[in-house]
Amino acid sequence: MNEITLIGIDLGKHVFHLHAQDAKGREVFRKKLSRSQLLPFFSNLKAVTVVMEACAGSHWLARKLNAMGHVARLVSPQYVRPFVKSNKNDFVDAEAICEATSRPSMRFVEPRTEAQQLLAALHCVRESLVIERTATINRIHGILLEFGIVIPLSKITLRRLPDALAVHDLAPRLIQIIHRLHEHYRYLDQQVDDVERDLTAQLREDENAARLLSIPGIGTITASLLASEVGNVAQFACGRNFAASIGLVPRRHSTGGRSTLCGISKRGDKHLRHLLVQGARAVILRAGQRTDRLGAWIRSMLTRRHSNVVACAVANKLARIAWAVLTKHTPYDASRFECEV
Structure with missing residues (x-):
């Protein structure tokens, strides 16, 4: 043989x-x-x-x-x-x-370590709980709307929902249904809080977490998902390759010597891409208060492009900064990284 x-x-x-x-x-x-x-x-x-x-x-x-x-x-x-x-x-x-x-x-x-898989599992559980919590809120809203009751279902309103319904003349069986859904919502909300505490505790054990949290637009949830998804950053030759793995670079269609750039490719982890885009929107909202080069670049982009395009561009920048931070083993420094990534 x-x-x-x-x-x-x-x-x-x-x-x-x-x-x-x-x-x-x-x-x-x-x-x-x-x-x-x-x-x-x-x-x-x-x-x-x-x-x-x-x-x-x-x-x-x-x-x-x-x-x-x-x-x-x-x-x-x-x-x-x-x-x-x-x-x-x-x-x-x-x-x-x-x-x-x-x-x-x-x-x-790159094969994930057990710690990275634990972080990914926590994110999977949290995402499913958040989706189920949102569905429960919408279910409460829909049932009440059928009976002509419109209540702004913010977190504060949901906490005192039974008191808010007391002023309405509702059938006892309907009140029982709403109370049951409200208890389910409270259970899901508590579970989400518990999972987020577990994620925070898990981040304390990761030396890369503090570096990722120093990047603008990246919080606990995004940092923990980055830590679990990136793995060994040495597998990416540059920051653009890492951004491409998340799907934050344009799709390219080239033929006959003519190159056409389309929208972002949307490859890789869609949850991580979603978090980076939402973090980018938060950075854009405060771009007017930033005095560094990142703020100036965002303000310049907003004068030439739609805000959604700018959000994807900033998300791409955040992904490249995250790669540089993890590669160089140092916290984010605006003056040092913005020209290098």
Whole structure:
């Protein structure tokens, strides 16, 4: 048997399909393993390069394989798709992963650490709780509107909602429904506060957090998500590459020597991109009070471009500053970073 140098894994919940190649790209074997068989198989195998798509469970498996002495690499699924042959199946997918990895110009995803995955999990939980809380508020508003009651559902009003409804002549059963929804809202609101406290506590353990928090427009939520998503900043050659990974650079369509720039590409983590854009809007609102070069640049942009375009441009700038801060291991300094990123 030829010596194995590369193994591609098509990941699944219960079953994993493996495609092994030698140094010349020739197939050595194909195997189908259950979850309980996968790690014992690699523990008895000579150290090789193992590649898989960056998806659910891939970061955990990459850490396990690296601990065994293998070299685990993750590939974005969008880069694997062009190498999938006709009559798609799981073994063909594993072969396509090997083929994509063999390209000299292929870009890989840095495996996350356990701490980074914990931060990402907290963000996932918080986002779902916020969505459910908003849905509950809208549900209360919609039910009351059906009975001709319009109450501004701000946080202060929601806290004293039962008192606000006492002045209206409502059916007891309707009051019971509203009270039930109100209790659900209070539970969700408390859960969001608890998760945010956990995020703040987690940030205290991260040395990069203070540097990220020094950047204008970046608060606790954005800093913690940046810390979990960026990983090893050395994987990005420059700040623009990092901004491109979040989807904050223009899409380009070039043909016949003519280059056309479109809107932002919207690749990568949409939640992180959303937070950076909202942070950029906060910076724009206070641009008139800034006396540094960043403020002057924003004011100049506002005279030439729409505010939404400026918000994306500032978000791009914030992403580049975050890369520079993490790369240089120093807090944000307006005079030092604005010309370099």
